Amino acid sequence: MPIYLDNAATSFPKPPAVAQAVLRCLTEVGGSLNRGAHASVREAGLTALLLREGLCRLFRHGDPRCCILTSGNTMGLNMVLRGWLRPGDHCLVSAVEHNAVMRPLQDLALGGVTFDRVPCDGAGRLDPADIAPLIRPSTRLMVMAHGSNVGGAVQDAAAAGAVCRRYGVPLVLDAAQTAGHWDVDFTGWGLSALSVPGHKGLMGPQGVGALLLSPDFAGKLSPIVAGGTGSASDAERQPHSLPDRFESGTPNLPGIYGLKAAVDFVLDTGVEALHQREAALTGRFLAGLEGLEGVRLAGPRGTENRAGVISLDFLHMDNAQAAFLLEQDYGILTRCGLHCAPAAHRALGTFPQGTVRFSPGWFTTEEEIDAALAAVRDLAE
Numbered sequence: 001m002p003i004y005l006d007n008a009a010t011s012f013p014k015p016p017a018v019a020q021a022v023l024r025c026l027t028e029v030g031g032s033l034n035r036g037a038h039a040s041v042r043e044a045g046l047t048a049l050l051l052r053e054g055l056c057r058l059f060r061h062g063d064p065r066c067c068i069l070t071s072g073n074t075m076g077l078n079m080v081l082r083g084w085l086r087p088g089d090h091c092l093v094s095a096v097e098h099n100a101v102m103r104p105l106q107d108l109a110l111g112g113v114t115f116d117r118v119p120c121d122g123a124g125r126l127d128p129a130d131i132a133p134l135i136r137p138s139t140r141l142m143v144m145a146h147g148s149n150v151g152g153a154v155q156d157a158a159a160a161g162a163v164c165r166r167y168g169v170p171l172v173l174d175a176a177q178t179a180g181h182w183d184v185d186f187t188g189w190g191l192s193a194l195s196v197p198g199h200k201g202l203m204g205p206q207g208v209g210a211l212l213l214s215p216d217f218a219g220k221l222s223p224i225v226a227g228g229t230g231s232a233s234d235a236e237r238q239p240h241s242l243p244d245r246f247e248s249g250t251p252n253l254p255g256i257y258g259l260k261a262a263v264d265f266v267l268d269t270g271v272e273a274l275h276q277r278e279a280a281l282t283g284r285f286l287a288g289l290e291g292l293e294g295v296r297l298a299g300p301r302g303t304e305n306r307a308g309v310i311s312l313d314f315l316h317m318d319n320a321q322a323a324f325l326l327e328q329d330y331g332i333l334t335r336c337g338l339h340c341a342p343a344a345h346r347a348l349g350t351f352p353q354g355t356v357r358f359s360p361g362w363f364t365t366e367e368e369i370d371a372a373l374a375a376v377r378d379l380a381e
Helices: 016-029 039-059 073-084 099-109 157-166 215-220 253-269 271-289 319-330 342-348 366-380
Strands: 067-070 090-094 114-118 139-145 171-174 193-197 209-213 295-298 310-314 335-337 355-358
Touching: 016 039, 016 253, 039 067, 039 193, 039 209, 039 253, 067 073, 073 099, 073 139, 073 171, 073 193, 073 209, 090 099, 099 114, 099 139, 139 157, 157 171, 209 215, 253 271, 271 295, 271 310, 271 366, 310 319, 310 366, 319 335, 319 355, 319 366
Parallel strands: 090 114, 090 139, 139 171, 171 193
Antiparallel strands: 067 209, 193 209, 295 310, 310 355, 335 355
């Protein structure tokens, strides 16, 4: 069997209950969320509500109405960026952002939005003290990746939130690499928005995610998609009620069922247990790299404030060749390249060659980590 070490892209395998929930939705439920009043629609509505409530418990948010179900993290981030920023506005981002932030922001820059990157050190970490000097009177938003999908550094979101609150700047957190296996405190950190994918650390299916909003921010955010919501059907204007205001069109109901089962699994297992497992596997991998020549580690060298994302730059062969050989000769599945985050690679000094990224998950074993290390040693010699 292949050794799957690409959980930063999408988690695999999923908890068995996830596939069972998706199958049940497709074979037994039918119907469509908020479209009708028959039994299947009522069940779908209850499942979606229970999912919103579970996500609010997980991320310490108090109002399920402000938990918007999306098609994924990229959609959630676009909803915030395009629904909030206007020509003349200024935005702050970290220097290690994913293209899910940078591409819409670059599009908006063509229309008069400006932005600055808060610098990060050689490990990819941002100093919250560097935020304030970049704030302008026109600064209306800060967007920050909680954990880097390249180097694994986890930012101090609580400290960044405190700075942003002091200057009245809403903070949007991209928790693509931390949701489900790191503590994320929406209320305690003073977030205005939190965007999460369903298919990574939450261990749900692809094509579904969530955007949690503070009530004040939600009231001022413009929807970027309008259409049928199954509510207020007598009006041709988009409803103001939440979550309908931001959920136009027929949602991914099988994905909602699968994500609900996945969030239940995370809540039942406990975020701390998931976090400790990730830290132990990451620490085992990092310890095995000590003294190894022929590869360079991008990102922090220890496990403190570090997600389970381990990027290696092979010094004596092309990284794409290394990734190919890892799969062909050793059965180890990784991800090679720039990981849709060229800014992060520039900050870490691995642009343009990229890295080979290893990312364990909840179901990864210690034996699989050891097998991956042995393969890396072979290729690095």
